[in-house]
Every structure is written in structure tokens, then in C-alpha cells.
Amino acid sequence: MLDVRRLRLLRELAHRGTIAAVARALAYTPSAVSQQLSTLEREAGTVLLERTGRQVTLTPAALTLVAHAEVVLERLEQAAADLAATREGPSGPLRIGAFPSAARTILPAALVALEEGHPQLEPHVHELDPAEVAAALRTGEVDVALVHTYDFVAALPEPGLDTIHLFDEPMFLAAPRTMEPLPDDDPLRRWREAPWIVAPTTTRCGTMTMRACEAAGFVPRVRHVIDDFPTALALVGVGSGVALIPQLGVADPAPEIMLVPLPMQRSTWAACRRGALTRAAITAFASAVRSAASNLQPPRP
Structure with a gap:
């Protein structure tokens, strides 16, 4: 019989690439991960890893097993969701990951709504960059x-995860x-000669800024690379450049900053492990976030 915990280790190795990375993520030692994977090979009765020095490569058999592991883990999440549905309302801990601008503007009201509507639920918030979410889930x-x-x-699909649109x-x-x-019909191209404040291109925000400017027919002249909306706005306020900011990042702009609406948007989603989307605690959280977002006041233009 294949052990689910070892299947989870194999899946993490498929996603993370090295035994050391799996060990760091799951608080194991590298030797313990190696031992568990060796045991899984004996359980499977076939070679799962090809070892070359410190490098490991998953064999075709291992990749097949990873695909089955995704299905098994999804079914376990569905089972947990079904069991939770037999209880009277969501209860117990709910560990929530949130990016900074949402944690600052949306989550406080959402947590109040959860406490009032579901007093047995215990939300715990962890600030997370969206790039870290898949691994954390x-x-x-x-x-x-x-x-x-x-x-x-474009958002790339993540194996083993489900998402639901919020706002x-x-x-x-x-x-x-x-x-x-500059005079121009395009609201973005008017600022083609201005110095720009952008997020790193390794982030979605940074990639969006560069692509939006290229679609408008110019390459922005980058002066500052800042991965924090309040800091970017502070630099805008002292005349250091212009920046693209979503609504949650400009809740209270300084008087010296003008905001030009653009025909673009950012969308927020809730992500969870596949099979857990119907869990009562997660649906309650999604509803609370939607309600909080609907009450946001638009920033001063």
C-alpha cells in the first residue's frame, strides 16, 4: 500500500525540483526526505528517482505516480470538506494568506464579518506574496x-489548486x-516621456506595467524599481516619477498626487487546495471578502 505522506513528498519534489527544497518547505532534514522517498520506491516496486551526484530526476513512473497523488490528495480534501459540512457552521482555525494591499484594506472588514457571522471560526492571517501562495497551500x-x-x-494554472473569483x-x-x-488620446501614452516607478519584472505588477506601456507604443524610462505601493506613491508625491497603482494601493492618496483612471484592472481570487473549494469555512471567507470589497470607496481622482 502506498503511503499518502510519502506521495505528498514526491509531489513536492516534482514541484520544487530538489530534495533540499522539499526538506526546507516541510521542516524535514534532507536525509529524512531521501529515506522516505526510498521507502516509497520499495512500496511502488519501481525506480522513481534517477540520482546523479546531488541531483535527482523523476522517472516516467514517478511522474505517473505524481499525477495519481494529485487525485488522491484532492479526494482527501473533498472528504474533509464533506465532514465539515456535517457540523453546524464553520468552526476551528482557518489559515489565510493575503497580499499586503488586501491585508491593509479588505481583510479588517472581512474578519469582522467572519467574527460576527461565524463566531466558532478562528481566522489566522499570514501575509504572503502571490508567488508564494501555491507552495504555502x-x-x-x-x-x-x-x-x-x-x-x-495571464495567470498560469497551478496543479492541485482551485481558485474562485472575488472582485x-x-x-x-x-x-x-x-x-x-504630453497631449495624446491614449491616457497611458501621455506619460511616455516621464520617469517611471515600476515593480520588479519578476512580479506580476512589474510585468503588467512593462506590457501595458509596450501595448501603448513605448518603453517606460524606469527610474525606480519599487515593490511596495505606499513607497511608490511616496516617490510619486515628491515628483520622482509616475506609477501604475491598483485601487487597493491608493486608498488615501496625498493631495500632491493626481490619479488618472485607466481602462485596465486587477482581479482578486481566493485560492485553495483542489477539493476544498466547497469547505464551509472557505466559502464563508470568500463571501466576507466580496462584501468588504463591495463597500470600498473609490479613491479621489
Whole structure:
């Protein structure tokens, strides 16, 4: 009989690539991970890993087993969701991952709604970059997490995860009131000669900014690379450049900053392990976030 815990280790190895990375993620020692995978090979009766020095490669048999492991783990999540449905309302701990702008603007009201509507639920919030969400969900660090997508940046499907759409928010170009744009029909191309403040291109926000500018017919002249909306707005406020900011990032803009609405948006989703989407605690959380988002006031244009 194949052991589910060892199947989980094999799946993590397929996603992370090295035994050391699996050990760090799951709080094992590398030798313990190797021993468990060797035991799984004996259980499977076939070679799962090809070892070359410190490198390991999954064999075709291992990849087949990983695909089955995804199905098994999904069914276990569904079983947990079905058992939870037999209880009277959601209860117990709910570990929530959230990106900073949502944690600052959306989550406080959502947590109040959860406490009032489901007093037996115990939410625990972890601030997470969306790039870290998939790994945190698979290892069980969080049960549900907020992630976002931007126009111009397609979201790649993550094996073993489900998502549900929560809300959309408009994008704004933040510029100093002292900076004059060029005349143009395109609201983004007007700022083609301005210095730009962008997030790193390794982030979705940074990729979105570069692609949006390229679609408008220019390459932005990057002056600052900042992965934090409040810091970017502070630099805009002192005249250091312009930046693309979603609504949640400009809840209270300074008077010296003007916001230009753009025909673009950022979308926020709730992500969870596949099979857990019907879990009462997760549906309650999604409902609370949607309600909180619907009550947001648009920023001053």
C-alpha cells in the first residue's frame, strides 16, 4: 500500500525540483526526505528517482505516480470538506494568506464579518506574496489565500489548486500634480516621456506595467524599481516619477498626487487546495471578502 505522506513528498519534489527544497518547505532534514522517498520506491516496486551526484530526476513512473497523488490528495480534501459540512457552521482555525494591499484594506472588514457571522471560526492571517501562495497551500501552511491577476498578465494554472473569483478593481496612473503630460488620446501614452516607478519584472505588477506601456507604443524610462505601493506613491508625491497603482494601493492618496483612471484592472481570487473549494469555512471567507470589497470607496481622482 502506498503511503499518502510519502506521495505528498514526491509531489513536492516534482514541484520544487530538489530534495533540499522539499526538506526546507516541510521542516524535514534532507536525509529524512531521501529515506522516505526510498521507502516509497520499495512500496511502488519501481525506480522513481534517477540520482546523479546531488541531483535527482523523476522517472516516467514517478511522474505517473505524481499525477495519481494529485487525485488522491484532492479526494482527501473533498472528504474533509464533506465532514465539515456535517457540523453546524464553520468552526476551528482557518489559515489565510493575503497580499499586503488586501491585508491593509479588505481583510479588517472581512474578519469582522467572519467574527460576527461565524463566531466558532478562528481566522489566522499570514501575509504572503502571490508567488508564494501555491507552495504555502500545498504544504498546508495556509488553507486559503488571496491572489491577484492583472490585465496583460495571464495567470498560469497551478496543479492541485482551485481558485474562485472575488472582485475586480480599476488601475490608476499616479502622477505628481506638478508634472505635465504630453497631449495624446491614449491616457497611458501621455506619460511616455516621464520617469517611471515600476515593480520588479519578476512580479506580476512589474510585468503588467512593462506590457501595458509596450501595448501603448513605448518603453517606460524606469527610474525606480519599487515593490511596495505606499513607497511608490511616496516617490510619486515628491515628483520622482509616475506609477501604475491598483485601487487597493491608493486608498488615501496625498493631495500632491493626481490619479488618472485607466481602462485596465486587477482581479482578486481566493485560492485553495483542489477539493476544498466547497469547505464551509472557505466559502464563508470568500463571501466576507466580496462584501468588504463591495463597500470600498473609490479613491479621489
